[in-house]
Amino acid sequence: MSAQLQFRNVTLGYDRHPAVHHLAGEVAKGALLAVVGPNGAGKSTLFRGIVGLLKPLSGAIERGGLGIRDIAFLPQSADIDRSFPLSVFDFVAMGLWRDAGAFGGIRARRRERVQQALAAVGLTGFERRAIGTLSGGQMQRMLFARLMLQDARLIVLDEPFNAVDAKTSADLLHLVEHWHAEGRTVLAALHDMDLVRNHFPQTLLLARGAVAWGDTAQVLTPDNLIAARQMCEAFDDEAAACAAETASARAA
Amino acid sequence: MVHDLLIAPFTEFEFMRRALAGVVALSLAGAPIGVFLMLRRMSLVGDAMAHAILPGAAIGFLLSGLNLFAMTFGGLIAGFAVAILSGVVARNTELKEDAALATFYLASLALGVTIVSMRGTNIDLLHVLFGNILALDDQTLLVIAFNATVTLLTMAIIYRPLVVECVDPVFLRTVSRAGAPTHLVFMALVVINLVNGFHALGPLLAVGLMILPAGIARFWSRDITGMIAVAVVSAALSGYVGLVLSYHAGVPSGPAIILMAAGLYVVSVLFGSVGGLLRQWFPGRHLEA
Numbered sequence: 001m002s003a004q005l006q007f008r009n010v011t012l013g014y015d016r017h018p019a020v021h022h023l024a025g026e027v028a029k030g031a032l033l034a035v036v037g038p039n040g041a042g043k044s045t046l047f048r049g050i051v052g053l054l055k056p057l058s059g060a061i062e063r064g065g066l067g068i069r070d071i072a073f074l075p076q077s078a079d080i081d082r083s084f085p086l087s088v089f090d091f092v093a094m095g096l097w098r099d100a101g102a103f104g105g106i107r108a109r110r111r112e113r114v115q116q117a118l119a120a121v122g123l124t125g126f127e128r129r130a131i132g133t134l135s136g137g138q139m140q141r142m143l144f145a146r147l148m149l150q151d152a153r154l155i156v157l158d159e160p161f162n163a164v165d166a167k168t169s170a171d172l173l174h175l176v177e178h179w180h181a182e183g184r185t186v187l188a189a190l191h192d193m194d195l196v197r198n199h200f201p202q203t204l205l206l207a208r209g210a211v212a213w214g215d216t217a218q219v220l221t222p223d224n225l226i227a228a229r230q231m232c233e234a235f236d237d238e239a240a241a242c243a244a245e246t247a248s249a250r251a252a
Numbered sequence: 253m254v255h256d257l258l259i260a261p262f263t264e265f266e267f268m269r270r271a272l273a274g275v276v277a278l279s280l281a282g283a284p285i286g287v288f289l290m291l292r293r294m295s296l297v298g299d300a301m302a303h304a305i306l307p308g309a310a311i312g313f314l315l316s317g318l319n320l321f322a323m324t325f326g327g328l329i330a331g332f333a334v335a336i337l338s339g340v341v342a343r344n345t346e347l348k349e350d351a352a353l354a355t356f357y358l359a360s361l362a363l364g365v366t367i368v369s370m371r372g373t374n375i376d377l378l379h380v381l382f383g384n385i386l387a388l389d390d391q392t393l394l395v396i397a398f399n400a401t402v403t404l405l406t407m408a409i410i411y412r413p414l415v416v417e418c419v420d421p422v423f424l425r426t427v428s429r430a431g432a433p434t435h436l437v438f439m440a441l442v443v444i445n446l447v448n449g450f451h452a453l454g455p456l457l458a459v460g461l462m463i464l465p466a467g468i469a470r471f472w473s474r475d476i477t478g479m480i481a482v483a484v485v486s487a488a489l490s491g492y493v494g495l496v497l498s499y500h501a502g503v504p505s506g507p508a509i510i511l512m513a514a515g516l517y518v519v520s521v522l523f524g525s526v527g528g529l530l531r532q533w534f535p536g537r538h539l540e541a
Binding site for chain 2: 084098
């Protein structure tokens with residue numbers, strides 16, 4: 001099976017400091033991959049790199065020919081201005097951007113799609129509610145409805161089940177599995193190891209670099225998890241330039 | 253009686269009709285811009301940029317007196333320069349954008365007043381600082397109407413990316429490259445509308461007809477479309493009542509218009525259906541669901 005994502009010795013970070021260091025490997029088309037690791041392991045940074053919000057410091061990420069509109073991203077919801085006077089319906093309709101663009105009208109057929117997405121996440125009846133009035137769990141359901149409408153080949157979820165109750169996370173997980181069954185590639189950053197073991201066939205254990213990557217059962221071993229926990233959270237303004245980088249530059 | 257009070261000033265005097273046309277045009281374009289300024293938490297940025305326009309218009313005045321095009325052009329150039337410069341300073345230094353703007357606008361105001369005083373009289377200075385809505389000539393009115401038309405058409409084009417950029421900028425960046433251009437076009441519209449209000453109300457009060465109606469709207473609607481409608485209507489209403497008041501009471505018209513808007517704002521804070529104080533104090537019995 002061909003690769004949907006290829007990491008070519010990619011280093012991602014901010015202001016020359018790496019957060020994900022020399023990651024290499026690939027994600028097959030249609031994979032359902034959990035990305036696991038301690039806080040500060042670089043999960044969010046890796047996702048920002050994948051969806052094109054962050055340019056690699058070195059190396060490259062190949063997206064198997066996907067454009068930015070073919071990738072749907074669920075960031076941590078802190079990025080959303082919930083005080084903006086917008087209805088749930090209009091917010092979810094943003095997911096039609098790929099289809100409707102900046103000017104396309106939202107007529108009957110598209111309104112129907114929005115309604116279906118709202119129904120799929122259990123938010124029927126919330127259409128006219130202002131987004132600021134939703135609870136945390138309802139907010140996450142609304143974001144999933146928007147993701148559905150994006151109809152993307154690659155779906156990247158940053159801590160999708162954080163701060164939501166068991167029922168909501170079960171409902172949303174069901175959607176994730178549905179996307180997987182449809183042949184879409186799904187990546188999710190997660191902290192709940194039981195959930196990963198039970199529902200995600202593959203796992204990347206990240207601690208700045210890949211500690212282990214492959215079948216979930218083989219990745220989430222006690223030894224690997226301890227190794228990840230001991231990840232160095234080094235951040236040094238006086239740090240020397242990366243040695244591996246210097247060597248590869250010299251070779252080139 | 254009612255006719256004499258409310259309608260006669262406009263049927264009898266052409267300058268009143270022009271003033272009304274001007275203030276309606278300013279309301280139509282400026283109020284929607286103000287709503288977005290407020291929602292983007294940029295109300296003070298608008299105020300700062302209004303000050304920044306002053307030295308540009310003052311240089312226009314220095315070169316060719318109270319000439320419409322020289323002052324408009326000068327104001328536009330100064331406004332764009334400050335918008336870009338403060339953005340550059342905020343992005344490339346430790347200073348946040350609001351601090352950068354505060355510096356720019358204080359310096360701009362001082363510079364503008366100095367330049368006008370070098371050549372003009374105190375009357376000129378008053379005219380440049382506070383505009384004169386009762387002295388709009390055909391040319392000025394056409395410029396105001398033209399700018400308002402351009403603003404409304406441009407807003408129609410950038411409306412969707414602008415809303416998405418306000419609510420969820422990260423989402424916009426993941427589906428489109430329209431984010432940065434949309435922000436720039438919006439800032440350009442802010443400058444154009446400030447310069448537009450400049451002739452009628454002066455740079456210091458021009459921003460009032462944008463921000464105050466936006467503040468009023470927040471208390472009457474939970475929906476962006478509704479807010480824009482409320483803002484436009486309350487801006488035009490303030491303009492009309494302000495002109496009537498200035499005609500009968502002999503007070504300066506620009507400040508009268510802004511005071512009317514401020515009065516509407518106070519009423520909205522008290523009685524507004526969305527988060528007004530009265531609603532908070534007397535919410536009524538709670539509902540079943």
